[in-house]
Amino acid sequence: MPGVLLLLIAGGRDSPRAAPAAAAVRGRVEIRNPVASPEPRPGIGDLGVDPAYQPSVDTRRAVVYLETAPQPAFEEGGEMHATMRQEHETFVPHVLAIRVGTVVDFPNGDPFFHNVFSLSKTRPFDLGRYARGHSKAIRFDEPGIVRVFCDIHSHMSAFILVFAHRFFAVTDDQGRYRIDRVPPGTYTMTAWYEGVARQSRTFTVPDEGGTVDVDFSLR
Amino acid sequence: MKGIVRRNRAPSPRLRAFARSPIFLIVPACACLLLAAFAGPVTAQSLPTAPITTAGGRLTIGGDASASISPSDEYYFDYSDYNYNLLRQVRADAAAALRLGNRLALLGDLRVEGPVGKGPWTLRPYALFARIRPWPQRAFDVQAGLIPPVFGAFSRRAYGPDNPLIGFPLAYQYLTSLRPDALPASADDLLRMRGRGWLTRYPVGSTTADHGVPLIDGLHYETGVEVHAGNDPIEVSAAVTAGSMSAPRVTGAGSGAQVSGRFAYRPAPWLALGVSAARGIFVSSSVTDALGAAAQQSSNDQRALGFDAECSHGYWLVRTEGVLSSWRLPALRAPFLDAPLRAFGVDVEGRYRIRPGLYAALRVDHLGFSRVAGSAGELPWDAPVRRIEAGAGYSLQRNILMKIAYQYNWRDSEYNRTSGLVSAQLLFWF
Numbered sequence: 279m280p281g282v283l284l285l286l287i288a289g290g291r292d293s294p295r296a297a298p299a300a301a302a303v304r305g306r307v308e309i310r311n312p313v314a315s316p317e318p319r320p321g322i323g324d325l326g327v328d329p330a331y332q333p334s335v336d337t338r339r340a341v342v343y344l345e346t347a348p349q350p351a352f353e354e355g356g357e358m359h360a361t362m363r364q365e366h367e368t369f370v371p372h373v374l375a376i377r378v379g380t381v382v383d384f385p386n387g388d389p390f391f392h393n394v395f396s397l398s399k400t401r402p403f404d405l406g407r408y409a410r411g412h413s414k415a416i417r418f419d420e421p422g423i424v425r426v427f428c429d430i431h432s433h434m435s436a437f438i439l440v441f442a443h444r445f446f447a448v449t450d451d452q453g454r455y456r457i458d459r460v461p462p463g464t465y466t467m468t469a470w471y472e473g474v475a476r477q478s479r480t481f482t483v484p485d486e487g488g489t490v491d492v493d494f495s496l497r
Numbered sequence: 498m499k500g501i502v503r504r505n506r507a508p509s510p511r512l513r514a515f516a517r518s519p520i521f522l523i524v525p526a527c528a529c530l531l532l533a534a535f536a537g538p539v540t541a542q543s544l545p546t547a548p549i550t551t552a553g554g555r556l557t558i559g560g561d562a563s564a565s566i567s568p569s570d571e572y573y574f575d576y577s578d579y580n581y582n583l584l585r586q587v588r589a590d591a592a593a594a595l596r597l598g599n600r601l602a603l604l605g606d607l608r609v610e611g612p613v614g615k616g617p618w619t620l621r622p623y624a625l626f627a628r629i630r631p632w633p634q635r636a637f638d639v640q641a642g643l644i645p646p647v648f649g650a651f652s653r654r655a656y657g658p659d660n661p662l663i664g665f666p667l668a669y670q671y672l673t674s675l676r677p678d679a680l681p682a683s684a685d686d687l688l689r690m691r692g693r694g695w696l697t698r699y700p701v702g703s704t705t706a707d708h709g710v711p712l713i714d715g716l717h718y719e720t721g722v723e724v725h726a727g728n729d730p731i732e733v734s735a736a737v738t739a740g741s742m743s744a745p746r747v748t749g750a751g752s753g754a755q756v757s758g759r760f761a762y763r764p765a766p767w768l769a770l771g772v773s774a775a776r777g778i779f780v781s782s783s784v785t786d787a788l789g790a791a792a793q794q795s796s797n798d799q800r801a802l803g804f805d806a807e808c809s810h811g812y813w814l815v816r817t818e819g820v821l822s823s824w825r826l827p828a829l830r831a832p833f834l835d836a837p838l839r840a841f842g843v844d845v846e847g848r849y850r851i852r853p854g855l856y857a858a859l860r861v862d863h864l865g866f867s868r869v870a871g872s873a874g875e876l877p878w879d880a881p882v883r884r885i886e887a888g889a890g891y892s893l894q895r896n897i898l899m900k901i902a903y904q905y906n907w908r909d910s911e912y913n914r915t916s917g918l919v920s921a922q923l924l925f926w927f
Contacts, residue, residue: 317550319559320594322606322624323645323653325734326638326725390729391766391809395853397895402853406811409766427895
């Protein structure tokens with residue numbers, strides 16, 4: 279899967295024309311078989327359970343992105359920050375999409391330790407244990423998919439998708455998305471969901487710009 | 498043809514000796530570990546990484562499987578009450594939790610395990626209990642059935658990635674010379690079995706040679722009822738179970754009950770402290786019944802006090818646990834065993850995460866025994882043991898862990914004094 283993101287190349291199938299009128303690409307991603315909220319392993323060794331723990335991982339989000347993008351999109355830079363919090367033994371957000379070069383903060387909001395780590399080839403890291411009110415940060419310099427876990431709480435997991443360009447979006451809780459300022463051209467757009475489903479669609483942004491609708495239905 | 502076809506020859510004694518030596522395992526295991534560590538993390542997440550959830554989220558199924566290998570433990574430092582070496586075993590667990598509303602859950606763990614090489618395989622329920630929460634919003638639980646022990650800390654985290662090494666702490670695993678079904682009639686009988694916990698024989702009760710028991714049985718859960726109250730920072734637990742910590746029993750029939758309790762306090766996220774106490778009937782009723790009134794009037798119990806602490810920050814995790822156990826046995830013949838037999842086990846364990854997926858760990862362990870007076874003088878009633886185990890673990894995948902460890906044991910006895918063992922383990926969990 280990370281390979282998909284690494285294959286980003288400059289230019290659409292048809293190179294964008296000289297006088298672009300950028301369009302908004304929008305649509306809806308329907309998820310037919312949503313992934314269940316992760317449950318803790320059966321607590322055979324537990325003497326009791328924490329009544330405050332109510333698993334509520336938002337697993338409805340998909341990520342849509344252009345497989346190819348115009349050359350200038352790769353040159354847009356600047357210091358970017360994002361945050362993935364640790365709250366109630368979950369990562370919030372559960373899916374985070376960022377650009378290469380983004381620094382992600384991992385603040386701990388729980389009254390106990392977490393130990394955020396990833397063994398992903400894209401960006402392996404281990405933040406160690408730290409308490410509430412503290413935060414550590416990681417900069418992501420390579421495009422790809424980073425699976426994030428907690429070493430203490432095995433049911434905690436999240437995804438960070440790192441893109442080399444800005445043409446991507448995370449769907450809202452209705453499955454809708456919108457990507458602005460897409461130059462004219464023909465593109466392939468992919469919808470990705472939890473590493474278990476993905477679908478690609480080809481569409482064209484006309485020279486006059488406007489709005490292009492691209493919907494997905496993931497099984 | 499006669500000149501071409503050769504009969505297979507048996508390996509030379511030198512080759513056989515090499516195959517049994519630690520080097521035979523150390524070299525390939527180290528090579529694998531180094532290769533894995535420096536080849537970069539593996540990204541494939543093709544195996545399940547999370548428990549399976551079904552029945553509308555009410556049923557959760559998890560599991561783990563491990564295979565451990567080491568040279569033969571000829572001096573029985575790592576033998577368990579299964580009659581095989583804990584460093585040479587294959588084990589698989591399937592655990593399930595079924596939530597029936599917000600007040601009741603059923604939990605179970607089915608375990609199959611067997612030794613590497615020849616030996617018996619067992620399939621048994623490791624845990625099987627109901628968890629009842631009378632008031633859903635209050636941190637108060639009642640658990641009944643084959644339940645996790647209240648005492649100490651290691652029993653509840655003995656398997657899986659929670660054990661950074663492969664061996665167990667001595668207090669939970671090392672076989673002392675005491676047996677619940679056979680008794681020494683005198684101090685001399687007991688002292689004759691010093692350092693021979695893997696196969697002891699006494700004149701009272703069962704006269705068949707069999708293994709002794711550890712201070713705490715870290716391989717079996719207990720049968721009974723427990724209550725647990727509180728949440729961070731204070732938790733209190735108490736249990737009534739069958740048997741004793743050394744020898745838990747499936748039923749209380751004829752064996753008496755054990756009362757145990759635990760108080761845990763977490764003053765800060767980086768520090769967890771616990772104290773435990775237990776008292777239960779140790780000597781089997783078959784023995785006390787046979788001895789008659791003399792045994793019935795005397796004590797035949799096991800008492801224990803324990804402490805445990807866990808301290809962690811950043812890439813460090815340090816744990817320590819101590820157990821003071823005493824057994825009172827019927828005094829039958831001179832020289833009498835009229836004082837409680839005491840044993841103290843303490844271990845300190847540390848883990849440091851070197852880089853993503855790779856850690857190093859060390860455990861230092863000691864098991865000491867009180868002295869008793871025999872005809873030939875005063876000696877610890879069992880041979881004191883010390884152990885150092887150092888190792889490393891590397892996650893080939895988030896839930897596939899490879900460990901390698903080297904363990905060195907000292908026993909203060911006339912024979913089988915020291916033993917060095919290298920071991921490796923592959924562990925998968927979901």
